[in-house]
Amino acid sequence: MKLANGSTVAIVGGGPGGTLSAIFLLDLARQLRLQLSIDIYEPKRYNCTGPTGCNMCGGVISESLIQMLAAEGILLPNSVVIDTINAYILHTDQESARIDAPRQEMRIATIFRGAGPKGSEHQLPLPWQSFDQFLLQMAIANGARHLPYAVTELSREQGFPVVSCANQPPQRYDLLVGAVGINQKKSLQLFEALDFAYQRPQTTRAYVAELYYGAEQVQQHLGHAMHVFLLNIPHLKFAAITPKGHYATLVILGDHIDQEVIEQFFAAPEVKKCLPQGWEIPVQPCHCQPSIVVGPASNPFGDRVVMVGDASVSRLYKDGIGSAYRMAKRLAYTALAHGVAASDFKKHYWPVCRSLLWDNRLGHLLFACDNLFRFFPLLRQAMMAVLRRERCQAEGNACPLSSAFWNTFTGSATYMHIAGELLQWKTLWNLLSLLRPGRNSHH
Ligand SMILES: Cc1cc2nc3c(=O)[nH]c(=O)nc-3n(C[C@H](O)[C@H](O)[C@H](O)COP(=O)(O)OP(=O)(O)OC[C@H]3O[C@@H](n4cnc5c(N)ncnc54)[C@H](O)[C@@H]3O)c2cc1C
Incomplete structure (x- = not known):
């Protein structure tokens, strides 16, 4: 089961999971001198403000993702990056601590997924551009076709997926990509009702x-x-x-x-x-x-069908767009270099989902520890004192706790990496030495 010259691909959903899949599929096909015909089904109007154009998110993307996108030729223009952030300020009931970007180049960017908040249309012309619209336009510029319809039915014809929308003739494809996110239950149901035992996350x-x-x-x-x-x-x-x-x-x-x-x-x-x-x-x-x-979806692939982005798996509580990027890239490589059978996805696409899934398990553990800081004031004080101390000694010194927090908030590193930083003897020693009452007062 391979994609060949003239193969057709339906991508249901034009959020980052869908548009990045289209961009990477078209890029790789071009390198392999294959002509692919890709349809992106997306009814949302990203050039509208408020809910009509928005894919509901915090809109923070790490510098590492911006750089990875740039390496792919996806350069976010200034109109998409609304603000850059170079520090986090952690507030507790007792005090606040500032955590600066570990290196000057490790800043993060903020974006709007749609054209902006409801009401911002009064500030026309808007000084910013929608992130999702930018990616969709890039996919179109690369050769994808945007169909502004919601998919209402999925079926099979002789093993090939068939996509139907209201008032449109059904279309048969060689590959179906499910990039519907998790906010539209009916769309998830369509995939669950298909024959590959998929279950939503x-x-x-x-x-x-x-x-x-x-x-x-x-x-x-x-x-x-x-x-x-x-x-x-x-x-x-x-x-x-x-x-x-x-x-x-x-x-x-x-x-x-x-x-x-x-x-x-x-x-x-x-x-x-x-x-x-x-x-x-x-x-x-x-x-x-x-x-x-x-938690992850079950069976996110079958013959000629694969789920990507949130509908498959996402980094726990952060960097969902970064996860969609990683999955989309691997999906394109699998489909074009190996094939589109369930066994191809299992062998070449599933490992990237599985590594996110295992890392998330560690993430759940770290967030459970976070509750300790929330409920025990002494622990919280010690943590803030370590952050303060690290900030004072920052020049040329390692700051493992600050770095762990930075990476947790930005999504710049895996939970495995963060756990490694937290378990460094220096972090533990600093925390333990400050745990005794009276030791963690302000310097
Ligand atoms: C509160 C919150 C804060 C977040 N903050 C961040 C953050 O700061 N940084 C970050 O990286 N991630 C963040 N995320 C996660 C991020 O939003 C998701 O991981 C990301 O949007 C996933 O992209 P996607 O393409 O898989 O899905 P989506 O972005 O949800 O896109 C799915 C698309 O599919 C379309 N669709 C659905 N059904 C159909 C259908 N039947 N036919 C056609 N189209 C359809 C929808 O219209 C939508 O455009 C946050 C999430 C939440 C909930």
């Missing part, structure tokens, strides 16, 4: 809101830093406010994020410090409650 709910501060207030209260909050609020696992031009993006992760948790969050004194004075929660900010992947 496990998910939990998150909360994202775009808060309008105005550029000056963003600079004054957030600077070029992402503000992360380690708060002891029930159900809240992670909360961060990220500067994005005139806006600040709030992301809250945790189980059962409801109005009460959100109000408790805004009422916390350490959060108030990051809000403009007199600022009140807007009655209806541009907000959403998307699903986020916490």
Whole structure:
């Protein structure tokens, strides 16, 4: 089962998983002197503000991903990168600690997935461009065809996948790529009902809101830093406010994020410090409650069909776009260099999903340890003292705890790498030596 000259590919979903798959398939096909015909089915209008054009995310991408994309010839223009971040500020109920980018070049970028938050259309012409739109245009420039329809039915005809949309004739393809993300349950059902025993990934709910501060207030209260909050609020696992031009993006992760948790969050004194004075929660900010992947899908491939991006597996709580990049690249290589049978995907595509999956298991463990810091004030104080100490001694010295935090927040490194940093004797020794009461007071 191989793709040949003139083979056809349907990609259902034009988020990063889908568009990057198209770009890599077309690039590799060109190198192999093969002509592929790729259709991307995507009904979303990325040039619209608010939910119509948005794929609901925090919009943070690590410098390592920007560099990997650049190496592929995907150069993010300034209009897509809204802000760059060069530090994290970790806030606890007792104090705050700043964690700078380990090296100057390791900054991160913030983007909008759609044309911008609901209401930003009043600022026309918009000074930024949608990240997803940029990738979709790049796929089209590379030779893909964009079909602005939602896929409503999937079936097989003599073993070949057939894609149907309302009011369109069904189309038969040599390969079907499922890049539908995890927010549209009906789309996942279509793939589950096909014949390859696919089961959607496990998910939990998150909360994202775009808060309008105005550029000056963003600079004054957030600077070029992402503000992360380690708060002891029930159900809240992670909360961060990220500067994005005139806006600040709030992301809250945790189980059962409801109005009460959100109000408790805004009422916390350490959060108030990051809000403009007199600022009140807007009655209806541009907000959403998307699903986020916490466990992998089962059987994400079959003969002539493969799932990519969130619909397959994603890095736990971070770098979902980076995971989609890695999977898309391997998918293209597998399909063109080896074939599109389930056995080809199992041998050549599955290892990249499996390595994410194993790393996520370690990620779950690390996040469980994070709860220790949340619930035990003494441990929290010791951690903040180590971060302070590392910052004072940063010049030419290793800062394993700061680096572990940086990598956790940015998604620049695997959980395995982060665990290695946390388990260094220097980190453990620093933490233990500061655990005795009275030792971790401010210097
Ligand atoms: C709260 C939150 C914060 C996040 N923050 C970050 C972050 O800061 N950085 C990061 O890297 N990742 C982040 N992520 C993860 C990131 O959003 C995802 O990993 C990424 O969007 C996955 O890309 P995808 O292409 O697989 O899916 P998606 O981006 O969800 O795209 C799926 C596409 O498929 C289309 N589609 C669905 N059904 C159909 C159909 N039937 N027919 C046609 N098209 C269809 C949809 O319209 C959509 O455009 C975050 C996620 C959440 C929930």
